[in-house]
Amino acid sequence: MGRATKVVLAYSGGVDTSVCIPYLKQEWGVEEVITLAADLGQGDELDPIRQKALDSGASVSLVRDVTQEFVTEYAFPAIQANALYENRYPLSTALARPLIARLLVEAAEEYGADAVAHGCTGKGNDQVRFDVSIAALNPQLKVLAPAREWGMSREETIAYGERFGIPAPVKKKSPYSIDRNLLGRSIEAGPLEDPWVEPLEEIYVLTKPVSATPDEPGYVEISFEHGIPVSLDGQALAPVELVTRLGEIAGLHGYGRIDMLENRLVGIKSREIYEVPALLTLIHAHREVESLTLTADVTHYKRGIEETYAQLVYNGLWYSPLKAALDGFVQKTQERVSGTVRLKFFKGNLSIVGRKSAFSLYDEDMATYGSGDQFDHKAAEGFIYVWGLPTRVWSQKNRS
Structure with missing residues (x-):
C-alpha cells in the first residue's frame, strides 16, 4: 500500500467516504486529506457535501462540475461504439469511473499530493476501474483504499465516524x-x-x-x-x-x-x-x-469490436492501448x-x-418487389453457382 502525507480522496458524502477522512489521518498517518466530489448530473445538492467533508476533517473540499464532459467525452463515444456489456448493460456507472479517476489525478498534481484514495470495497468492479485508470494516468501516484482494508462492519464504521464528529445517518438506511x-x-x-x-x-x-x-x-x-x-x-x-x-x-x-x-x-x-x-x-x-x-462487412465486423469495447470499459481499461486503438476504428466508421x-x-x-439518411445505402429501386425493380434476377444463378461451388465440391468428394 505505502504511506502518504497528502491525499486526494474521491468523496461522495456517504458514511464510508466520510469515515475515510479521519481513518486516513488517524490510522495511516496522512497529514492532509483533500476531498473531491464530482458533479455528474446526479441531481444532488453538492454544497452540503462540500461542507460535510470539511466538517469531517478535510483541509480542502473540491467540487467539480463535469456533467458536460461526462456526456461528450465518455457517453457519446460509448454510444458510437454501441457499447453494451453482456449485450444488455450500457455502462452508465462504469463510464463515470475513468472520468473521476482523471479528476483525482489532476487534483493530486495541482495540490502536490503523493496519493489518491477511494472508498471502494474489495468485492466490486469500481476498485479495479479506479486503481487501473489512476495507474494509467500517473503510475507514480499511490492509490489508497481504506474500506478495502479496515474490516469494519457498517455499524462499526458508523461508530468509528461518531468518534470523530461524523454524525450517524438520521434516517433508516435503505437496504439498497x-x-x-x-x-x-x-x-x-x-x-x-x-x-x-x-x-x-x-x-x-x-x-x-x-x-x-x-x-x-x-x-x-x-x-x-x-x-x-x-x-x-x-x-x-x-x-x-x-x-x-x-x-x-x-x-x-x-x-x-x-x-x-x-x-x-x-x-x-x-x-x-x-x-x-x-x-x-x-x-x-x-x-x-x-x-x-x-456496409455489411463493416457492420458485421464492428459487432465484435463493440463487444470487446464494452468489456474494456466495464473492466476498467478506458485508458488502455487497446481501447485507444478501438477508438480509432470506431471513429472511422462514424464518418457517414x-x-x-x-x-x-x-x-x-x-x-x-x-x-x-442522406448517406443511406438502401436503394429502393433495387430492394422493391414492385414494377420498378432494377435488380438483375438473371445474375443470381451465376452468383449462386460460384458462391456454392466449394460446398458442392466438398459434397461430391465426401459422398459415401
Missing part, C-alpha cells in the same frame, strides 16, 4: 446500494440479492411503472451527425439537455429498465437493476442509423453515420418505426 448520474441509476443489494425476488416498484425513480404510463404511444425523432445525437424532433439541443429531455420522455413511457445477472470482473455474479432510459434509447437509435449507412430515427414508446417498450 444505489449509484446515480445523468446517464442512469444502478440499484443492487438488499432483497435484490435473491435473484428470484421481483424488484419492488419503490426502487425505480427514472421510469414509470407500466400501469402509470400513457395509454397513447409517444413518438420522438432523434437526429445524429457522425454518430453523435444532436437533436430531438428537429430541435438542436446541447448534449446534456438532449440526454435529460430524452430520458424524461422514455421514462414517462416506462422504458429503460434492466434486470440482469451480471458477471463481475472479480469473478462473482451479481444481480443488478439499471434504469437507463436515455442511454439505452440512444444506443438502439444509433444502431439504426448505422444499419442505413454502413448521420441521419434521423423515428421511435415509438408504448407501455415500457421501444420500437423503431422509421429511419432516413
Whole structure:
C-alpha cells in the first residue's frame, strides 16, 4: 500500500467516504486529506457535501462540475461504439469511473499530493476501474483504499465516524446500494440479492411503472451527425439537455429498465437493476442509423469490436492501448453515420418505426418487389453457382 502525507480522496458524502477522512489521518498517518466530489448530473445538492467533508476533517473540499464532459467525452463515444456489456448493460456507472479517476489525478498534481484514495470495497468492479485508470494516468501516484482494508462492519464504521464528529445517518438506511448520474441509476443489494425476488416498484425513480404510463404511444425523432445525437424532433439541443429531455420522455413511457445477472470482473455474479432510459434509447437509435449507412462487412465486423469495447470499459481499461486503438476504428466508421430515427414508446417498450439518411445505402429501386425493380434476377444463378461451388465440391468428394 505505502504511506502518504497528502491525499486526494474521491468523496461522495456517504458514511464510508466520510469515515475515510479521519481513518486516513488517524490510522495511516496522512497529514492532509483533500476531498473531491464530482458533479455528474446526479441531481444532488453538492454544497452540503462540500461542507460535510470539511466538517469531517478535510483541509480542502473540491467540487467539480463535469456533467458536460461526462456526456461528450465518455457517453457519446460509448454510444458510437454501441457499447453494451453482456449485450444488455450500457455502462452508465462504469463510464463515470475513468472520468473521476482523471479528476483525482489532476487534483493530486495541482495540490502536490503523493496519493489518491477511494472508498471502494474489495468485492466490486469500481476498485479495479479506479486503481487501473489512476495507474494509467500517473503510475507514480499511490492509490489508497481504506474500506478495502479496515474490516469494519457498517455499524462499526458508523461508530468509528461518531468518534470523530461524523454524525450517524438520521434516517433508516435503505437496504439498497444505489449509484446515480445523468446517464442512469444502478440499484443492487438488499432483497435484490435473491435473484428470484421481483424488484419492488419503490426502487425505480427514472421510469414509470407500466400501469402509470400513457395509454397513447409517444413518438420522438432523434437526429445524429457522425454518430453523435444532436437533436430531438428537429430541435438542436446541447448534449446534456438532449440526454435529460430524452430520458424524461422514455421514462414517462416506462422504458429503460434492466434486470440482469451480471458477471463481475472479480469473478462473482451479481444481480443488478439499471434504469437507463436515455442511454439505452440512444444506443438502439444509433444502431439504426448505422444499419442505413454502413456496409455489411463493416457492420458485421464492428459487432465484435463493440463487444470487446464494452468489456474494456466495464473492466476498467478506458485508458488502455487497446481501447485507444478501438477508438480509432470506431471513429472511422462514424464518418457517414448521420441521419434521423423515428421511435415509438408504448407501455415500457421501444420500437423503431422509421429511419432516413442522406448517406443511406438502401436503394429502393433495387430492394422493391414492385414494377420498378432494377435488380438483375438473371445474375443470381451465376452468383449462386460460384458462391456454392466449394460446398458442392466438398459434397461430391465426401459422398459415401
